[in-house]
Amino acid sequence: MTTLRDRIVFITGASSGIGRSCAKAFAREGSRLLVCGRRAGRLESLAAEITSECGVPVHAFPLDVRDRTAVEAAVAGLPPEWAAVDVLVNNAGLSRGLDKLHEGLVSDWEEMIDTNVKGLLYVSRAVVPGMVARGRGHVINIGSIAGHEVYPNGNVYCATKFAVQALSRGLRMDLVATPVRVSSVDPGMVETEFSQVRFHGDEARAAGVYKGISALTPDDVAEAVVFCATRPPHVSIAEMIVMPTAQASVMLAHRRS
Numbered sequence: 520m521t522t523l524r525d526r527i528v529f530i531t532g533a534s535s536g537i538g539r540s541c542a543k544a545f546a547r548e549g550s551r552l553l554v555c556g557r558r559a560g561r562l563e564s565l566a567a568e569i570t571s572e573c574g575v576p577v578h579a580f581p582l583d584v585r586d587r588t589a590v591e592a593a594v595a596g597l598p599p600e601w602a603a604v605d606v607l608v609n610n611a612g613l614s615r616g617l618d619k620l621h622e623g624l625v626s627d628w629e630e631m632i633d634t635n636v637k638g639l640l641y642v643s644r645a646v647v648p649g650m651v652a653r654g655r656g657h658v659i660n661i662g663s664i665a666g667h668e669v670y671p672n673g674n675v676y677c678a679t680k681f682a683v684q685a686l687s688r689g690l691r692m693d694l695v696a697t698p699v700r701v702s703s704v705d706p707g708m709v710e711t712e713f714s715q716v717r718f719h720g721d722e723a724r725a726a727g728v729y730k731g732i733s734a735l736t737p738d739d740v741a742e743a744v745v746f747c748a749t750r751p752p753h754v755s756i757a758e759m760i761v762m763p764t765a766q767a768s769v770m771l772a773h774r775r776s
């Protein structure tokens with residue numbers, strides 16, 4: 520087993536959902552946490568909660584992963600005792616809209632591509648060189664079942680998650696001669712703020728997505744992420760698809776009536 524005690528774990532998008540659960544799960548393992556997102560208030564509450572529950576150090580800072588200059592400055596400006604990142608969880612991401620491509624909003628597409636693809640690239644480009652130089656590290660990308668299968672109206676969101684899959688595979692190849700590992704944890708339906716964001720705050724429509732289904736919880740996904748990170752150093756979990764039992768594919772879910 521790889522111990523996570525005192526390891527520095529950097530989680531993007533920790534203010535909600537899967538990222539927040541990952542922060543709490545790594546804290547329970549005794550890791551030191553770097554957490555970011557755009558909503559500073561939520562990160563501060565998370566940091567206070569984790570420190571009081573687990574007593575581990577947390578360094579929380581606001582960061583929009585779409586802002587390349589800010590990402591570079593944030594990573595370069597980490598206090599020395601926080602700079603040697605052991606695990607990077609590239610989680611920050613979102614969907615916007617569920618429209619036919621020829622009717623979709625270009626602003627929605629740009630937000631998804633800028634966050635899910637370019638943001639993940641910017642953070643990885645800033646953090647991975649240090650891992651290679653230290654001969655130690657693990658990048659865990661949060662992909663999606665939508666990176667394996669396309670669904671109607673999912674067009675651009677699915678394209679970003681297919682891109683995440685390609686980037687995980689490509690980075691694993693690029694790092695094969697190093698001890699740095701790359702994993703992709705690819706969930707099906709997880710009940711978080713994801714659908715509220717997708718539907719621009721339409722809570723009733725968002726609730727309908729999970730109606731009649733025991734969806735995954737963000738804690739379920741965090742457990743999978745910690746599992747990847749705790750394998751012995753010679754074991755790399757390349758891709759892990761995690762689905763609710765009531766979901767068999769991106770298009771096939773059984774709903775209780």
Ligand code: NDP
Nearest residue numbers: 532534535536537556557558583584611612709711712713
């Ligand atoms: P949430 O909406 O609950 O959380 C998304 C997180 O991403 C928030 O903390 C948000 O923080 C952060 N984020 C969004 N944009 C940015 C940005 N520009 N810069 C920094 N942080 C950002 O959704 P989930 O927890 O469900 O989503 C997390 C990941 O899981 C995403 O990559 C998503 O695609 C993926 N996923 C989700 C599934 C689901 O069914 N829920 C299934 C499969 C994958 P803030 O707004 O404060 O910036």
Ligand code: 8X3
Nearest residue numbers: 663664665707708769
């Ligand atoms: C989120 C899962 O099926 O809503 O990535 O696209 S899905």
